[in-house]
Amino acid sequence: MPERVLIALGSNIERERNLPRAMALLRRDSRWRVLAESPIYETPAVGGAAPQPDYFNAAALVESNLAPRDLRRALRHIESRLGRVRIRDKFAPRTIDLDIVLVEGKQLLLDGNLLPDPDILDHPHLAFPLADIAPDWVYPGTSLTLKQIAERLYPSAKEIRKMAPAMKEKIKSLSHYGSDQVFEAEEDEVYDPEFEDLIRQILVRIGEDPEREGLRRTPLRVAKAYDFLTSGYTTTVEEVVNNAVFSDSCDEMVIVKDIEFYSMCEHHMIPFFGRVHVGYLPKGKVIGLSKVARIVDVFGRRLQIQERMTNQIADAMMDILSPMGVGVVVEASHLCMMMRGVQKQNSSTITSAMRGLFKKDPRTRSEFMNLIREQ
Ligand code: ZN
DSSP states (O other), rough: OOEEEEEEEEOOEEEEEEEHHHHHHHHOOOEOOOOOOOOOOOEOOOOOOOOOOOOEEEEEEEEEEEEEEHHHHHHHHHHHHTTTOOOTTTTOSSSSSSEEEEEOOOOEETEEEEESOOGTTHHHHHHHHHHHHOTTTTTTSSSSSSHHHHHHHHOOOOOOOEEEHHHHHHHHHHHHHGEEEEOOOOOTTTHHHHHHHHHHHHHTTOOOOOTGGEEEEEHHHHOOOHHHHHHHGOOOOOHHHHHHHHEOOEEEEEEEEEEEEEEETTTTTEEEEEEEEEEESSEEEEEEEHHHHHHHHHSSEEEEEEHHHHHHHHHHHHHHHOOOOEEEEEEHHHHHHHTTTSEEEEEEEEEEEEEEHHHHHHHHHHHHHHHHHOO
């Protein structure tokens, strides 16, 4: 029987990056399912001798078949991927903390620690995010719900700031969709030691010396690059669309042309890239144009084959908008073929996916094809 478990997250070292990354790693793991994520809270550090930076705190609700002990071990593993070294000082700053704080309906002892974590009862940085995602859960051993516990703590918690959703978006964009800085290595940066080790092994395997000056930071940059180029695995269409679907009586074909995309072929893990054209015939609902490009990224930033990506984009548009029909055309160049000379430099592979009227009605389809050909 799967159990539902609440996990508390906290970070006060490079928190803008570490908290979203921990959340992304949680989402990516197939041993459990993340059912809910709280907003992020900015909270002052508690305890400890020296003053230290404020925290980002959040919580996740997961459902898992793992025994709590095994789940805990898996969380420690995520912590170490993010460069966390556990030391004695309970109050020391940390890149990331991932703790099981409550197993639904149960009181237990996990490696010498009480669950539910008694700190929930008097620490707003724990209670608030938990109350956001599981307000009606009763704190085992009491008759109090998490919402009631949080409400009792409100008056004493003036310093805690709940991030506006826009801020959460922005933090997320720093981690997933970042900027030019995504692939850069900062001085003494710790990113993902385990991943970097694997890349170091590849370097050795191909006959390189990972210790030579030019390659010393390469594993870190490659790890970052891969996380970025595969960020589609940790992003959902719902997330990127984020309510940007509007009611509208428009019944003209809507076309978004020339959406640039970059993906990696799943056979060689080498880039393929090009342009996507998306058209749909609305049936009462339209979507923000920029969101179509974000949907393309969700499926592009994974290991892919062009045909599947084309179909996934079409199906996602059908799911979100339930339109009269959707057409998607992808033109792409595949480096894995170009670099071997299989594909001539200027040729491209074209795939298409037609749904609804775009499939059934030849006139709709040719209207779409003509519109995307127009300069
Ligand atoms: Zn390939």
